[in-house]
Amino acid sequence: MTNSKQHPIIVVGGGIGGLATALGLAQADKYVKVLEQAPEFGEVGAGIQxxxxxxxxLQKLGVMDKISENAVFPKRLVLMDAFTGKELSALDIDQVYRERYGAPYIVLHRTDLQKALLDACVAHPKVELLTNQEIKTAADNGDSVEVFTAAGESFTGSAVIGADGIWSKTRKLFVDDEPICSEYVAYRGAIPMEEVASANVGDPEDVYMFIGPNMHVVQYPVRRGELYNQxxxxxxxQYRKEIEHTDQWGTPEEMDEVFKDTxxxxxxxxxxxSRQRRWPMYDRNPIENWTQGNITLMGDAAHPMLQYLAQGACQALEDAGYLADMVRKHGDNFHQAFLDYQKERLPxxxxxxxxxxxxxEIIHTTNPITTLLRNKILENRTDKDYTYIDQYHGYKKVLEEVN
Known part of the structure; x- marks a missing residue:
């Protein structure tokens, strides 16, 4: 079906990945409708790397200038021992990093990233945004697609992209699996930077990760350096399968016990x-296919991952950029565009x-021999050795490379 305002590409989910996808598709001259389950667009959590x-x-989407107004551009990523407080290794992410990869490393508040993408979508005439849309499923009818809501309504479009996160409903069209609990929990929060001044921290412009057996702590500034994210x-x-979906494990009291000797x-x-809310940490196993006809997945709906590489949102943004390129390349042949997108992005x-x-497993190891080997490897590298991150941060696919 020819894409039009009456038959848009339907993006299920209005998070960071969904909005970036919508913006990229609109810039590829396609009409897009974003269906968000929540009453309003917003991100839960604090900082993001x-x-x-x-x-x-983000540079390609034209939103980096806006994002830069609130972002922080740290100079180093620093890995620390959580018990001794000793610096194990560091990575220069300042000018040398930018020259190597063509873009900066930034840290910012999730809501600031979300707002920049949302404002760009609101301003684009080919993007329509709807809230309070709980999606149950979708169907490919050959020449059109249909998305069905919990309220009994439906939307017809030319294609569907599931961007509805780790608890995705659209993923169920491809695989009957469930998120896998890692047995780890996270507590997150941002405090005013003036409070940090009296606290015992290092350079407030650096990103710190303190690691130890079965635990770690991450610290960095956000929102122009006004807040400190932890x-x-x-x-x-205390984790057991039968209490997985309760708050009876990973409690604040257990946190105090785990970190008492750090x-x-x-x-x-x-x-x-902040102790008011904890985030159990989940991922899913990789799947062999997330595309069928004019329906595909992206971001956490396709490949939810644990946060240890700080690549979850990064991979969603890679998806958004490459997907827009494939749609630009194939026009209204969404099936072929989605197949080419998946061929690149799935592996x-x-x-x-x-x-x-x-x-x-490496950063949380409880094995003393593994710890010794890990620390020796880290100590023997320089802060301008990018060997371990080239494969992640150096990925840069644009349309000219794939034509």
Whole structure:
């Protein structure tokens, strides 16, 4: 079916990936309708890290200038020992990094990224945004697609892109699987930077990750440096399958016990962290197919991953950029565009998914021999050795490369 205002591409989900996809498709001269389940567009959580593979896409979408108004451009990523407080290794993410990858490494508040993408979508005449749309399923009718809501309504379009996150309903069209609980939980929050001034932290412009057995803490500034974002992560020894969907495991009291013997800087972070909400950490296994006819998936609906490489949103933005390129290349032949998109993106994201799991095992190891080997490898590299991140941050696919 020819794409038109009456038969738009329907994007299910208005998070970071969904809005970036909608914007990219609109810039490829397609009409797009975004269906968001919540009453309003917004992001839950605090900070987010975006490497060059993501900021290259944001530059391409034309929103980096707006995002830069609220982002922070850190100079180093620093890996620390959570118990000794010793610096294990660092990575220069300043000028050398930008020159290498063609885009900056930024940290910012999730709501600031969401707002920049949302404002760009609102301003684009080919994007329509609808809220309060709980989607149950979708169907490919050959010459059209239809999306069905929990309220009994339906929307007809020329194609469907499922961007509805880790608990995706559209994913069920391709596989009957469930998110996998890692047995880790995260506590997140951002505090005013003036409070940090009296706290025991390092350079407030750097990104710190303190690692230890079955736990880590991440710290970095957001919102022009006015807030300090902190994430505390640990594996719960109280986890059991039968209580997975309750708040009886990964409690604040367990967090205090896990981190009681860490260094002063980590203890200070724990004392400042918000305890009102915890985030159990899930991913899913990679799948062999997420495209059928004029329906495809992107972002966490296609390849949810653990946060240990800070690549979840980055991979969603890669999806958005490449998907827009394939639609631009194939016009209204969405089936072919989606097949070409999947051919490139499925193996790439499956690799990053499994790498995130592996990296989690490495940083959280409880084995003293593995810890020793890991630390020796880290200590023997320089801050301008990009060997371990080239495969992630160096990904840069544009239409000219795939024609």
């Amino acid at each position: 975006l490497a060059a593979n993501a900021t290259n896409v 994430v505390v992560v640990f594996k719960s020894n 260094c002063d800087r980590v203890k200070t972070a724990i004392s400042y962290i 790439r994201t499956a690799y990053v998914q499994t790498s995130a799991r592996n990296w989690g």
